[in-house]
Amino acid sequence: MSIIETHRLTKKYGKYRGITELDLSIEEGEFFGFIGPNGAGKSTTIRTLLGLIKPTSGSAEIFGKDIIKAHREILADIGYMPSEANFYSTMTAEEIIKLSARLRKRDCSAEAARLCERLGVDRKKRIEELSLGNKKKVSIVCALQHEPRLCILDEPTSGLDPLMQKEFFDILRERNKKGSTIMLSSHILSEIQKNCDRAAIIKEGRLTALDSVENLSRTAAKRVTLHGISAVPGGLEAVDVNSAEGSVSFLYSGGIPKLITALAGLDITDMTVTEPDLEEIFMHYYEKEKGGERR
Amino acid sequence: MTVYANEMKRSLKALIIWSLAIGAMIMICIAMFPDLKNETEKMGSMFANMGSFTDAFGMDKLDFGQLMGFYGIECGNVLGIGGGMFAALAGISALANEEKEHTAEFLLTHPVSRASVMIQKLTAALTQVAVLNMFTVCASLATAAAVGESFDKKQFVLIHAAFLVMQAELCCIAFGISAFIKRGSLGIGLGLALAMYFMNLLCNMSSDAEFLKYVTPYAYAEPSDIISENAVDGALMAVGCCLAAAGAVTAFIKYGKKDISA
Structure with a gap:
């Protein structure tokens, strides 16, 4: 069953684009990633x-209910972390x-105490005395203490130290195993790749891809690294080129025979061809689009 | 009730400070009255002959040598300006501060409807206004008793009832404005109260500005009129109540569909 479903959801801020005709569907029990750079429309969607x-x-449903008509009912089962x-x-x-x-209208004191313990929240301190990271921890407790059916997390890890990030994702995975659906919005792709089952990529307010993280990672593009030369061999379409003294690395999405032909006869001492990680695909995707716009 | 309780708790400190400040000034004024009383024979005629200044503060209609007349001018102005400012601030900050401090996002992503948030916030603001006025009334009565003076019961009740309605109106109008703004609420709140106050002074001074009495709530809460007529102008107060209702309704319509900024 879809837990979140949007139909041509559009938000314009005056002349400015927010999101455009977004069709999104998230299944119950998923750990879902929502990827896009800053300003792409992630927060607007949420x-x-x-x-x-x-x-x-446009319209949207959560738990099968209309987001506007059943607003309060829906929020009761959501944990949101801005x-x-x-x-x-001035409050503690x-x-x-x-x-x-x-x-x-819930007593969540037991779960709140557990979460505070795990995250090391200093409960006696006033909010104004807390650092960004510590405020984030309070935000996590508020979002999770009532054990919501759906957690919506908007760039939750900024400001958290690596140890805390790990603890946080441990908690999320436990919740997910118990049946909670997690929607994780982030521009940190390794986070999505490590934790999510499926992900949507949003760009300039439009949904550009929606697939399993595995499938998104499995594209035709390869990361090619060549040693012995420091320029991309002629005739190859390459993006995200990194060249250093005596080596060059680039993303290549053309045919393999063409690559082999181009490499033949070059003074190459060593080479690797690997699957790019999600981050690289994402870059690849954006670079390509940018190139397209320039033309 | 959670929002209401939280609002009350968060504004408690400000309420105590305002109550003490206004209460203290009124107590000092009343405590000085017995000494002033003897000198007001001369002062009374002086105050009554200061031209438009006299008109502005309604001093032509009041007897400074009587406690009620003295109270109407001195305390009327203290509670009129102070209470009016407090009421306007309580109303204007109710919704706007949540956006200014970015706490609206926290509050409104809980299962509470915006209508319920507004009702609770407006009720909390009005409760604070009522508490401030109750405190002032008690301070006045206690001080008067301590210096051996007593008020005309009916006039005292009428003045304070009119002041309470006047402040409630300012609070509701400010609340209506509050739904539209995102920042700068302090200046607008104080400005609203002061503008209304000066409108009443203008209205007292010049017959050309008499129409302003339908705009400013200070017109029906004018102690000099209440004391000389021994009554409150019901028509003006009814107009005021309509303006208050308009303010509250505007807030409900606007805030109900407002996009909350990130």
């Missing part, structure tokens, strides 16, 4: 789904966490 902003046209954690600055972390639970 904020529309949560009812913070109203769609210009990209920037902002709370009432403890008060914020309790307020969040009360707003949900």
Whole structure:
């Protein structure tokens, strides 16, 4: 069953583009990645789904219910972590966490205590005394303490140290195993590649790819590294070229025979051809598009 | 009720400070009255002969030598300006501060409807206004009793009832504006209260500006009129109540469909 489904969802800010005719479908129980650079429309999509902003046209359903008509019902089962954690600055972390639970009319004290323990939240401190990372931790507790059916996380790891990031993803994977659906928006592709089953790529407000992370990674493009020469052999279409003294590395998406022909007779001392990681594909994708626009 | 309780808790400090400040000024004024009373024979005629200044503050209609007359001018201005500012600030910051401090995103992604948030926030702001006024009334009565003076009961009740409605109106209008703005709420709030206050002064001074009495709530809360008429102008107050309702309704319509900025 689809837990999130959008139909030609569009949001315009006056003349500015937000998102354009987005058709997205996320299944219950998935660990879903939402990829795009800053300004691509990730947050706009999420904020529309949560009812913070109203769609210009199109519609969306969460848990099979319309996001506008069943707004409150839907929010009761969602845990949301915004990209920037902002709370009432004079309240303590403890008060914020309790307020969040009360707003949900739930007693989540046991789970809140567990989460605070694991993340090392200093509950007695006022929000204004907390660093960005520590505010993020409070935000995590608020998003997860009521054990929501759907977690929507907007660039959740910025400001968290690597150890905390690991703990955070451990918690998310445990939740996911227990049946929660996770929607993770990020521009850090390794995060998506490591954790997500499926992912959508959004670019300039439009959905450009929606597939399993495995399939997204398995494209025709190869990372070719050649030693002994420092320029891309003539006749090859290469992007993301890195050349150094005595070696060159590039992404190549043409046919293999053409590559072999181009390499024949060159003074190559060593070479590797590997599957690019998601990050490279993403770059490849964007570079190609940019090139297309330039022409 | 959670939003209401949280609003009250967060504004408690400001409420206490404003109440103490306004209460203290009123107590000082009343405490000075017995000494002033004897000198007001002369002062009274002086105050009554200061031209438009006299008109502006309604001093031609009041007797400075009587506690009610003195109270109407001195305390009326303190509670009029102070209470008006507090009410406008409470109203204007209710919605705008959430956006300014980016806490609206936190609040509105919980299962509460915007309508419920607005009702609770407006009720909290009005409660604060009521508490401030109750505190002031108690301070006045206690001080008057301490210096052995007593108020005309009816006039005292009418003045304070009119002040309460006046401040509630300012609060509701500010709340309506609050739904439209994202920052700078402090200046707009204070500006609103002061603009209304000066409109009433203008209205008292010049008959050309008399139409302003339908705009500013200070017109029906003018102690000199209430004391000399022994009544509150019901028609003006009704207009005021309509303006207050318009402010609140505007907020509901605007904030209900507003895009919350990130």
